[in-house]
Amino acid sequence: MINSEETIGNVFAGLRDAEASPGLERRILAAIEERTSQQPVATPRWVWSVALACMIAACLFLAITVLHRHFNPLTQARHSAVSADTLSANGPEKDAQVASLLPHEPIAPIKTVAPERKAPLINTEDAVLLREMHAPSHPAPEAPLTDEEKLLLRVVRLGDPQVTAMLDHEVRARQEAEQEAEFQQFVEQSGKEDHKSDQITE
């Protein structure tokens, strides 16, 4: 059996009396000095805040400018008016040259060329009429095909030569004449045969 108390005491004493090697403080300070010299110069926090605020303000200004240019109808109208003036002032001969240099996009309808004024008091019906009048005009949509057109389209699509030939006026008239002649011939023949049979019966 070991003397546990004595051994425990010895171990505890060894842990309690543990001494660092000489010059511990100097080594620690040297390590800290090295660490601090490696660190970059710390920028104050307010500098970062101001920089961030400036960046946000610049972004906002840029966004507002772009939106303003994009959506401002006055600017667009001025641009269109300048284009139109250029075309008319140069005469019809140069118009073609200038027009060829201009972008081939259709000019958007100008909604408000003049600066906005206070609108006079008008009732709702007039307002609707005015809005309809100022509304951009577009070509009317194509009318749907008539039944005859649809039939014609189907015939052409099928490509049956006999039916297609019927579309030719001359061929059609000739066929109709032949059919008429055949019919007349048949009627005459049948009339004669009926007359003969009546005579025989009598």
Next chain:
Amino acid sequence: MASFEGGSLVLFSTEIAQTEIDVTALVETYSRLLFRVVHSVLRNQAEAEDVVQDVFVRVIERRRSLQTIRDMRVWLVRVAWNLALDRRRRIRPMQMDESFAENLAANTAPADERLAEAQRMKAVLREMERLPRAERHILLLSVVEELGMAEMAKVVGRSESAVRALLFRARTRLRERLEARGGER
């Protein structure tokens, strides 16, 4: 101010003086205590010194918030304690304990008893490591004998009465296990 050789420390001290808390004074005052606290966990001189160095590097990194610390001594011990526990997870503690016990036996026991004494010390250290974690931590902190109950309680985040109870149970359990181990032989 520190009294180290050379003029570099003077320059360094003036730089640190800007941080309002004199780190040099902190190093002089607490480095030995922190070394013993860390050494009780690691049982290795080089590793313990390295951890103490890390503690003061942390102090420099948090120098702006040092003014808010009420008890610098407990705060430093706590930082050192946590860093030591973290370091112990990464090293091989059994090898450290063996060399520590052999060195300790060489200092305390006569030459003919050194081997047996080293074996007994290794057994004590092994049984300490087998104690429940809370008991082991309190026992190791109490070994330093420089921390009061209140300070130990703050370091481990428990009440003073709990620390007292844990310390009593740790000592009793360690003694019983060692006696039982001796009786088995």
